[in-house]
Amino acid sequence: MQSLAQSDPNRVQLPCEREHIRAQHKLYCDAGRNYVRLSHVSVIEDWGRDYFAQTGTPLVYLDGSGKENRRLWPHRSHGSGDQLDIALPFITTDETPLVLAPTPLGYGSYEPPVLTEQPSCEGSSRPADFGDPPGDREWRLDSNRMKVLLSIILDSPSTSRIFLEPHLTARLGFKGHPKIGFAGCFAARHDDHIHIVLE
Numbered sequence: 001m002q003s004l005a006q007s008d009p010n011r012v013q014l015p016c017e018r019e020h021i022r023a024q025h026k027l028y029c030d031a032g033r034n035y036v037r038l039s040h041v042s043v044i045e046d047w048g049r050d051y052f053a054q055t056g057t058p059l060v061y062l063d064g065s066g067k068e069n070r071r072l073w074p075h076r077s078h079g080s081g082d083q084l085d086i087a088l089p090f091i092t093t094d095e096t097p098l099v100l101a102p103t104p105l106g107y108g109s110y111e112p113p114v115l116t117e118q119p120s121c122e123g124s125s126r127p128a129d130f131g132d133p134p135g136d137r138e139w140r141l142d143s144n145r146m147k148v149l150l151s152i153i154l155d156s157p158s159t160s161r162i163f164l165e166p167h168l169t170a171r172l173g174f175k176g177h178p179k180i181g182f183a184g185c186f187a188a189r190h191d192d193h194i195h196i197v198l199e
């Protein structure tokens with residue numbers, strides 16, 4: 001039986017590797033997982049240019065949507081061309097900023113709550129959770145670049161909503177921001193990437 005999913009002429013692939021924007025891994029381009037609605041491309045590239053100008057590093061994206069208008073596995077809400085996951089920026093323990101996230105595909109390099117922060121979903125099992133990284137890992141969230149990244153994305157009129165874990169929203173000083181939501185304990189963790197919905 002032929003698939004009912006149709007190729008959508010109004011969606012295109014984001015640039016795979018430029019100075020100001022790139023995929024975390026070539027697979028996102030080769031597998032066609034970096035499609036977004038055509039009208040979002042210039043917006044996302046502008047975020048990248050602004051971010052690069054302020055930090056000297058590119059905006060690094062993970063999954064967007066596929067070529068066809070259907071849900072992109074394993075996500076619950078990617079597929080319409082309006083969603084994009086952005087990798088968090090990391091820094092080594094000796095203060096060297098990393099261009100890419102420290103896991104190959106970007107997912108799973110979590111920045112878990114520190115002892116003084118309240119875990120959001122203690123005791124619950126969340127989908128696709130690889131577990132907290134070891135305490136002696138050589139990388140941490142780069143809070144300075146993360147604040148720049150969040151400010152650019154949240155100030156953009158094209159950003160409808162983002163998902164981020166509450167401990168990071170609070171730690172970075174964005175608690176109560178009307179565009180930041182929590183995906184909930186039955187959704188994937190959002191302390192390794194930012195889920196963005198564009199309008």
Ligand SMILES: [Zn+2]
Nearest residue numbers: 084085195196
């Ligand atoms: Zn997402």
